[in-house]
Amino acid sequence: MASFDEMDVDTIWMNGDFVDWEDAQVHVLSHALHYGSGVFEGVRAYDTDNGPAIFRWEEHLDRLYESCKPYDLDIPFDREELTEATVELLDRQDLASGYIRPIAYYGYDSLGVSPGDCPTDVTIAAWPWGAYLGEDALENGVEVMVSSWRKHASSQIPTNAKTTGLYVNSMLAGEEARRNGFVEAIVLNKEGNVAEGPGENLFLVRDGELYTPGLSESILDGITRDTVISLAEERGYTVHDNSSISRGELNTADELFFTGSAAEVTPIRQVDNVEIGNGGRGPITEELQSAFFDLVEAGDREEWFHYV
Numbered sequence: 001m002a003s004f005d006e007m008d009v010d011t012i013w014m015n016g017d018f019v020d021w022e023d024a025q026v027h028v029l030s031h032a033l034h035y036g037s038g039v040f041e042g043v044r045a046y047d048t049d050n051g052p053a054i055f056r057w058e059e060h061l062d063r064l065y066e067s068c069k070p071y072d073l074d075i076p077f078d079r080e081e082l083t084e085a086t087v088e089l090l091d092r093q094d095l096a097s098g099y100i101r102p103i104a105y106y107g108y109d110s111l112g113v114s115p116g117d118c119p120t121d122v123t124i125a126a127w128p129w130g131a132y133l134g135e136d137a138l139e140n141g142v143e144v145m146v147s148s149w150r151k152h153a154s155s156q157i158p159t160n161a162k163t164t165g166l167y168v169n170s171m172l173a174g175e176e177a178r179r180n181g182f183v184e185a186i187v188l189n190k191e192g193n194v195a196e197g198p199g200e201n202l203f204l205v206r207d208g209e210l211y212t213p214g215l216s217e218s219i220l221d222g223i224t225r226d227t228v229i230s231l232a233e234e235r236g237y238t239v240h241d242n243s244s245i246s247r248g249e250l251n252t253a254d255e256l257f258f259t260g261s262a263a264e265v266t267p268i269r270q271v272d273n274v275e276i277g278n279g280g281r282g283p284i285t286e287e288l289q290s291a292f293f294d295l296v297e298a299g300d301r302e303e304w305f306h307y308v
């Protein structure tokens with residue numbers, strides 16, 4: 001992952017103002033730093049044939065506002081204001097494509113688990129970003145490890161809210177995998193079924209049909225997951241989007257792949273010591289991956305693109 005110091009970026013939108021990159025600071029006693037009380041989005045903009053466009057921006061905004069609900073976070077900006085800010089941020093930094101990170105969090109006022117009168121601070125940053133798990137991963141797939149860490153149950157914490165605090169679980173799983181020589185992790189839920197990756201949803205292909213864990217399996221309701229389900233169904237595939245997938249079924253899958261705004265569509269070629277399918281990118285994965293990249297290159301499905 002490239003350091004920000006190596007990037008040509010200089011502006012961040014912070015609580016209504018555009019500020020210099022180095023001035024986008026928070027107080028060390030901000031609530032979110034201590035208690036993980038923030039919600040965020042990870043969004044991509046693509047330089048499409050129809051010009052620069054933010055992919056599925058409306059759905060990301062929906063999820064951002066919905067993630068606030070259990071925490072009583074109240075974003076003091078409406079959708080239009082966040083949209084205008086993001087479009088101008090991309091423009092000010094000459095970013096035709098890249099990654100966009102809106103975040104809303106309890107800021108600085110007093111400190112205690114109760115956020116009391118801490119304000120809801122909101123910032124948006126954007127920067128250039130290539131393939132999350134590497135260019136090679138998109139073509140040849142990644143080796144993943146089933147983590148020894150389990151995902152939170154949704155009775156413990158709302159797993160369908162994209163909350164900053166949740167990501168220590170993702171960090172533990174991902175770093176455990178990398179320490180063991182793998183690229184990424186697969187995380188099981190409390191019941192021991194397959195949930196998702198640390199920052200990706202998971203699809204399994206068997207006998208020409210697709211399976212992905214349902215929303216009650218402790219997953220994030222991924223927007224790329226939804227995109228891929230649509231693309232697959234349009235191509236005539238049956239998609240079981242409310243599946244329970246056991247750990248053992250990973251080993252016998254014909255194909256496996258991750259989806260995510262960062263990871264896009266990334267094949268999985270090995271789980272622990274087991275090679276999946278032919279040990280590379282499977283044919284259905286390749287077809288859906290191509291469909292995905294064709295879509296974001298063309299930018300011609302208007303309802304899914306916010307043109308900048």
Ligand SMILES: Cc1ncc(COP(=O)(O)O)c(C=O)c1O
Nearest residue numbers: 199200201220222223224260261
């Ligand atoms: C835990 C987790 N699951 C799944 C996803 C994929 O979601 P999306 O496709 O909306 O980026 C992400 C990324 O945001 C994630 O962090």
